[in-house]
Amino acid sequence: MRSDEPDESAAALPDYAERVLDVADLIPPGRVMAYGDVAEWLGEGGPRQVGRAMALYGSAVPWWRVIRSDGVLLAGHELTALAHYREEGTPLREATRASTGHLPRVDMRRARWDGRPPESDADEGDAAHI
Template sequence: MSEEDDPGAPGDYAERVLDTVDLIPAGRVMSYGDIAEWLGEGGPRQVGRVLALYGSGVPWWRVVRADGVLLPGHELRAIDAYRAEGTPLRSAGPASEGHIPRVDMRRARWDGRTPGADG
């Protein structure tokens, strides 16, 4: 079945986004903008849209906002995955609602080159 036959099928750009997410090593993350930059097209919103529509089959928790704040509504599932993978987290301050940690982008960001390489 081709994309023309299935309008809900991911297009070429979406497939490249999903393939990129699959490359992110466990314990590392890329921002939505990092992925768009790495692909050389689109932007953070386009990457986010792809993940919202098709991201359930990839490690979606490895794609975060540039400030490391967790995806609203998915924080608990993401935190479980981060802890299981050893993703560096920063504690939320006491003024933060719910005291939910965020990803430590300085330590967790992946540059898209080699597993374990600091970006």
């Protein structure tokens, strides 16, 4: 291959993946969105498409903030994600006695982000969608 030929491995990021990563970058520390939430926010695709984009391209963004809707930690990355959650103060549901030895889950009821600016940054009564 000549040095002036484009490198196929450095192909441009697909548009959908770029949009998914942009949403992941917007999620505030301590908050999360489910894969389906991101797809709904974008108005395109579904949870699997978002998951695929995150799996292939998400390492440069706060990937631990885009998760399964049940709050289960990402398989194979549980301890890394858990460290991020604890550092950011993400609400967690600790493992129950019946599941002793299992890792906690993200408390989706308290941690889920709806795309609105944090209350401290928003004007009173402003619930504008980012």
